[in-house]
Amino acid sequence: MRTVDFSPLFRSAIGFDRLFDLAEAAQRAGEETYPPYNIERLDENRFQISVALAGFSPDEVVLTVEQNVLTLEGHKSEKEGKTFLHRGISARNFKRQFxxxxxxxxxxxxxENGLLVIDLQREIPEAMKPRRIAINGAAPSNVTQIESKAA
Structure with missing residues (x-):
């Protein structure tokens, strides 16, 4: 697979660093296939990520959030003394970022039952929500003005 180098664009695109980081992450995302996951929209502001983690226990999985990046890491502890004739359940370490x-x-x-479910919610602060602004100085439409003569 061919990769694209975005570094020449960094010198002429001020303030778009995050955009190029997202493009690079999207390019790398095609290479990652483990563990499988679903992203579901429950309603306009609620989402759910379901990750299939067969063979992992909750203490072998670490979930962290830092600067708008959700990181899921799994470290499988190998038990010595096991001899597998066939190994179909993956037990490798992984790191997946959203x-x-x-x-x-x-x-x-x-x-629960080998499935990690992560609940997400969008909470827009009141200061960022659209609001109606009253316009001062306009005469109300139902008020009539009575003419008067100057003295």
Missing amino acids: TLADHVEVKGASF
Whole structure:
């Protein structure tokens, strides 16, 4: 697979660093296939990520959030003395990252039956929500002005 080098664009694109980082991450995302996951939209502001982690226990998985990046890491501890005739369940270490949009927060995570479910919610601050501004100085449409003569 051919890779694209974005470094020449960095010198002429001020303030777009995050855009190029996202493009590079999207390019690398095609290479990562483990562990499999689903991203589901529950409603306009709620999302859910489900990650299949067969063979992992909750203490072998670490979930962290830092600067709009959700990182999921798994470290499988190998038990010595096991001899496999066939090994179909993957037991390798992994690191998967999800870039979160602004104001998306992790509300919780649960691990059940080999499936890690991460609940996300977008919470836009009141200061950033659209609001109606009253316009001063305009005469209300239902008020009539009575003419008067100057003295």
